[in-house]
Amino acid sequence: MLRGYKGQVQVERGFRYLKDPQLLADSLYLQSKRRIMASLMIMTLCLLVYSALEWRIREGLQAQDLAFPDQKGNPTQRPTARWVFERFLGIHVLFQGQKRLVLNMKDRHKPIITVLGERYAQLYASQPP
Secondary structure: OHHHHHOHHHHHHHHHHHHOHHHOHHHOOOOOHHHHHHHHHHHHHHHHHHHHHHHHHHHHHHHOOOOEEOOOOOEEOOOOHHHHHHHHOOOEEEEEOOEEEEEOOOHHHHHHHHHHOHHHHHHOOOOOO
């Protein structure tokens, strides 16, 4: 029971994310109970996916002995998914006919792509196999 109680911090951290002003969740105005419940269900599902991605990144970094730079530039094996998302902003894909060029890829992105697997490596490759 104590382990379950202590595990609530993960859930609380997720709901703290929902309250963040950058999320703009407070700008939603829903009147019907049905729409409120649907919105909460979607947000909860998004938190689940967000947490699963964060767990997968952290487990993969530790298993492969890789690191990702934190906000101070120090290598860490426990980055938050939010920080990873922010570091991936600015990556663009340019299509020229049949060619695809991924712009703004840096070496700092490679550990995350490696951890996430071959499908992600293909998505972020300029010349997919």
